[in-house]
Amino acid sequence: MSTAVSRVRFERRPVVIVMGVSGSGKSTVGAALAARLDVPFLDADDYHPPASVDKMSRGIPLTDGDRWPWLDALGTAMRARADAVGGVIAGCSALKRAYRQRLRDTLEVPVVFVVLDGGRETLLARMTARPDHYMPPSLLDSQRADLERPTDDEPAVSLSIEQDVDTLVTEALAALAPLTPAAGRYR
Numbered sequence: 001m002s003t004a005v006s007r008v009r010f011e012r013r014p015v016v017i018v019m020g021v022s023g024s025g026k027s028t029v030g031a032a033l034a035a036r037l038d039v040p041f042l043d044a045d046d047y048h049p050p051a052s053v054d055k056m057s058r059g060i061p062l063t064d065g066d067r068w069p070w071l072d073a074l075g076t077a078m079r080a081r082a083d084a085v086g087g088v089i090a091g092c093s094a095l096k097r098a099y100r101q102r103l104r105d106t107l108e109v110p111v112v113f114v115v116l117d118g119g120r121e122t123l124l125a126r127m128t129a130r131p132d133h134y135m136p137p138s139l140l141d142s143q144r145a146d147l148e149r150p151t152d153d154e155p156a157v158s159l160s161i162e163q164d165v166d167t168l169v170t171e172a173l174a175a176l177a178p179l180t181p182a183a184g185r186y187r
């Protein structure tokens with residue numbers, strides 16, 4: 001857990017971005033965490049324009065220029081949920097520090113990044129086994145090259161993906177609980 005995360009106090013309920021490279025489990029862990037916290041889950045995959053999905057499915061990595069409007073669309077949608085419901089979880093690669101800062105600037109409320117971190121072999125195996133996803137395993141190395149892990153001054157909790165989903169959710173809940181007002185705690 002970073003020093004910065006211990007200073008976060010959620011206003012009502014958790015506002016969290018589950019981040020990591022493709023295949024790290026953002027959609028799976030993010031949705032399970034949101035269900036436990038009883039907050040909406042937004043999958044960043046749903047915010048890409050068709051041209052970006054087409055690009056990735058042809059094995060071409062996205063550029064910063066492709067990603068800025070996508071990050072802004074996701075951040076705006078998260079902000080609306082945070083305002084309406086008090087909390088929200090998103091699954092978003094958020095690979096670079098500047099992307100995370102852009103999301104934080106759009107959100108304007110405290111957010112914690114839950115980083116799903118793991119080795120190339122595990123990631124490749126999970127991407128290869130996954131049926132019907134537009135993201136080809138050939139893009140894993142560019143994802144890993146783009147990844148800038150959060151530093152201590154960013155509000156982030158890092159978890160190892162070499163554990164089952166239930167364990168990851170339990171660990172994330174344990175990290176988030178002290179930051180959450182009692183009335184907003186999960187059921």
Ligand SMILES: Nc1ncnc2c1ncn2[C@@H]1O[C@H](COP(=O)(O)OP(=O)(O)OP(=O)(O)O)[C@@H](O)[C@H]1O
Binds near residue numbers: 093
């Ligand atoms: N901790 C885990 N243990 C075992 N399998 C997992 C775990 N987390 C995710 N998986 C599986 O690995 C695959 C990738 O997970 P998922 O699609 O959630 O990743 P993702 O980060 O959202 O990927 P992408 O960014 O490419 O959409 C899925 O088939 C999922 O069921």
Ligand SMILES: O=C(O)[C@H](O)[C@@H](O)[C@H](O)[C@H](O)CO
Binds near residue numbers: 095
């Ligand atoms: O920033 C990016 O390159 C993209 O967000 C990718 O990470 C994909 O969207 C996702 O991982 C595949 O589903």
